[in-house]
Amino acid sequence: MSNTVSVKELTSTLAVDIVYGQEFENIIIKSSEVSRPGLILTGYIDNYPHERVQLIGRTEMGFLNSKTSEERQEIFKNLCTVDTPAIIIARGMEVPQELIPIADKYQIPILSARSKTSRVLANVTNFLETYLAERVSKHGVFLEVYGMGVLLVGASGVGKSETALELVQRGHRLVADDRVELYQIDELTLMGEAPEILQNLLEIRGLGIINVMTLFGVRSVSRKRRLDLIIDLRIDDGTIEYDRLGYDHEYEKIFEVNVPKIKIPVKLGRNLAVIIESAAMNFRASELGFDAKEEFTRRLDALILSNREVEHD
Template sequence: METSVTVKELVTTLDIEILHGAEFEKRPIVSSEVSRPGLVLTGYKDFYPHERIQLIGRTEISYINSKTAEERIEIFKMLCHKDTPAIVISRGIEVPAELIPLTEVLGIPILGSRSKTSRVLANITNFLEGKLAERLSKHGVFVEVFGMGVLLVGSSGVGKSETALELIQRGHRLISDDRVDLYMIDELTLIGEAPEILQNLLEIRGLGIIDVMSLYGVAAIRRSKKLEVIIDLVIDDGTVEYDRLGSKKEFEQVFEVQVPKIRIPVKTGRNLAAIVESAAMNFRANSMGYNATDAFNKKLDRLIMQNREE
């Protein structure tokens, strides 16, 4: 089933209003790309993406106004198509009179914004990319730790939700428990958010479901966050070997993004919340160019050289 967004959702979220055709507010938008139809207005129709929102700014309106009424009608006939979701006019420009009857026949709403064209383009594109992007549902608990998006994964019962609860009590924020929806907004960036039914909720074994926002306030939750690191909580049964120095880098591919992954052994007596905090801060330090393992290796090399000289 094709994902879509309605025109009503678009105008409700952004600083855009329906100027004409309010009865067509449920018209679906299926493409996250926005077209500025400059070439189409001049008569070049090859490769015209009529299934996209058409954005008209000052440049396009200036060209249109230079034409006669009959020429403007022909131009708008090329612009309007039965699957064009909407036409947006920026900068508070008045809607050309010749455009209105054509859009009414095809059921195309005309939208308006007072913002400059480039800003309208960016806002619509960002909104649609978030709504229409392909999504992947992944099991885990997604939290914000020191401003970083951290996804806790591991087998059922390993303690992910309990660790998240302690992190919340330490001042960090919950994004999603049990399941997180991930989508890619560019080649390097993944965004995670909670499914609507799970927003603000956390399940603790033996206690049940708690509403984090009700118990800890709005500062304890966040709607979405960039995924920066995955922490895999693995039950330590004595059979798994770990890189004690942390020199090996591990990644997990989600869509086309390589996400850094850290494996942490879980056993009785370990304070997982404190370890997750340290892992997040250490990852941030590595991202800023400081690596404790490299620093240790340099010190070790110096010590070996000193012993050789002696």
């Protein structure tokens, strides 16, 4: 599913203000891309991305200031369309007077940002990509463990929320319980966050719903987190075989990203919180080049070689 975002949400989140067209603040932005309309200002309107937010920086403003008032009016008639969601003027520069009535005619809000143009472009693009990205909901408990985004999945009743509660008590952070919304940032990155109705809440069987931030403080929760690892908690009934040495690499593909996934058996007496902490640390160590199974392989090869040399002697 895809979210929508309005001009009002953009201005209330970023350091951007509506200076003209306050009554148009509920205009919906449909494209996550931001356009710097340099060629449009020169009169080249072929392939003009009119559905994007238009950003005017110092270079564009310098070009506009070199034109007469009548020429600027003609330029802004090309720039403004019924599909243009907003026009942003960067660096706090003064809005050209010729733009105001034309933008008003097409119901386009004019925004002002104090930051330099490249920063405004980056901030607005990141904001729009986050809010307009395609999303998928996945059942599970999402946590930040040692700075890594760890998603606990498994059958209902396997103990995901209870394990999450113990991890929070041990100093880790809750991102989402029961359901996490995932969206793709780039070809390597998935971000996850809780639906608004579930933020900071954790359901414990027999206890009910608790507010983690209220009980454990603001440091016990995280608004969003990159997904680094999926841990599949499986009830150990003796029928499932597990990779004892960690040589098998399993991944789950979400959108276009392959996320590493490991299976952990659940049975009476196992401290899942400690095991998950160890899994996260071991995964981080392997990412940094410290792989325990490779060390074991080297030791095993050395032992085999040593035994062969003894036999030859």
